[in-house]
Amino acid sequence: MAKLRVGVLLSGCGVYDGAEVHESVITLLALDRAGAEIVCMAPSADQLHVIDHRTGDVAPERRNVLVEAARIARGAIADVDEVDASALDALVIPGGFGAAKNLCDFALKGPDCTVHPGVARVVRAVHAARKPVGAICIAPTLVARLLGTETPTVTIGNDAATAAAIEKMGARHRNCAVDGTVVDAEHLLVTTPAYMLAKSIAEAASGIEKLVGEVLSMAARS
Numbered sequence: 001m002a003k004l005r006v007g008v009l010l011s012g013c014g015v016y017d018g019a020e021v022h023e024s025v026i027t028l029l030a031l032d033r034a035g036a037e038i039v040c041m042a043p044s045a046d047q048l049h050v051i052d053h054r055t056g057d058v059a060p061e062r063r064n065v066l067v068e069a070a071r072i073a074r075g076a077i078a079d080v081d082e083v084d085a086s087a088l089d090a091l092v093i094p095g096g097f098g099a100a101k102n103l104c105d106f107a108l109k110g111p112d113c114t115v116h117p118g119v120a121r122v123v124r125a126v127h128a129a130r131k132p133v134g135a136i137c138i139a140p141t142l143v144a145r146l147l148g149t150e151t152p153t154v155t156i157g158n159d160a161a162t163a164a165a166i167e168k169m170g171a172r173h174r175n176c177a178v179d180g181t182v183v184d185a186e187h188l189l190v191t192t193p194a195y196m197l198a199k200s201i202a203e204a205a206s207g208i209e210k211l212v213g214e215v216l217s218m219a220a221r222s
Contacts, residue, residue, distance in 0.1 A: 003037040004219050007083065007091040007126070009119065010042040010069035011098030015195070016051035018065065020096030023136050023194050024072045026205045027094050030212035039088065040077040042069035043116045048101040048108075065102045080118040085125035090219040092212065093123075095137020095194055106141045111168040113145055120146055132188040132218035134211045138162070140191045144171035147187065155182040157193030179206035183214055188222070190214045 008027060012018020019042075031038050044066040050059040070077045093099060100107040104115040115123075123146050127133055135143045140154035141162065148170025155176035156162050163173035174182045178197040183190050192207035 003035055004089040004216060005037045005039060005087060006031055006215070006219070007039045007041055007088045007122065009080065009091060009093045009103070009122065010040060010072060010077070011096060011102045012042070012047055012063070012065045013068040013071045014051065014053050014098075015096045016053055016056070017047055017049060017101065018068050018096055018098035019072060019094050020137060020195055021072060022201045022204055023094040023096065023208060026201075026208045027092055027136070027212060030209045031092070034212065034216055036216060039083065040069070040073035041080045041083050041122070042066045042077060043102065043118050044079045044081070045102065045116065047098070048105075065098070080116075080122055083122055085122045086129065088126055088131060089222065090132045090134070090215050091123065091126045092134040092215060093136065093139040093142065095139045095196070097138070099137070099139040099142060104142045104145060106138070106145070106165075111165045113141070115142060115145055127188070130188060131222050132190065132215045134190045134215040136192055136208060136211065137194040137196050140171075141166060141169075143189060143191070144169040147171070150187060152187040152189050153182060153184045154189060154191040155193060156191070157196035159196060178203050179210070181207060181210050181214060188218055190218070
């Protein structure tokens with residue numbers, strides 16, 4: 001049986017201005033252990049800003065999302081605009097503020113956010129082909145923006161304000177514990193809170209590993 005080909009959509013490198021590194025690495029490790037072929041991707045665009053992760057201050061410099069995400073992918077990464085979505089069996093989107101700052105602008109505009117065109121193309125294409133999408137931490141907000149007209153069910157944990165924004169975009173929010181997932185079998189979506197609730201890397205891993213397993217099971221049946 002051929003390996004399942006799973007896209008991992010990254011948003012930079014670092015929780016405050018890019019992809020959450022723990023969430024990304026746990027995702028990659030779980031996929032690799034399951035024997036999946038991993039296709040890392042990110043948009044080639046400037047980050048919203050650069051955060052000094054030691055101090056939390058905004059740094060006076062610019063960084064490219066794709067270049068920064070390549071650090072997590074050890075250089076094996078594609079520009080999202082060049083990804084053939086039809087060649088993917090599934091897609092997983094780790095969280096981190098980059099998902100809400102660089103893949104879309106939810107961090108600035110909330111439910112009125114827009115999504116990077118290349119990101120929107122890949123997510124919509126995978127979904128339209130009836131392939132599963134997994135979204136971690138804050139990334140379900142992006143899914144809600146793109147697929148809200150279908151009323152999918154997602155989770156970001158239990159943050160009331162974010163849940164309300166998700167529902168304003170047309171999706172349904174379901175509260176979920178850190179070690180759980182919300183599976184929308186109708187829309188082939190799997191979401192988990194990870195660091196929206198996690199207090200440690202082990203707690204984050206508990207839900208992410210379940211999400212990866214459920215996404216792969218869906219992909220195998222698609």
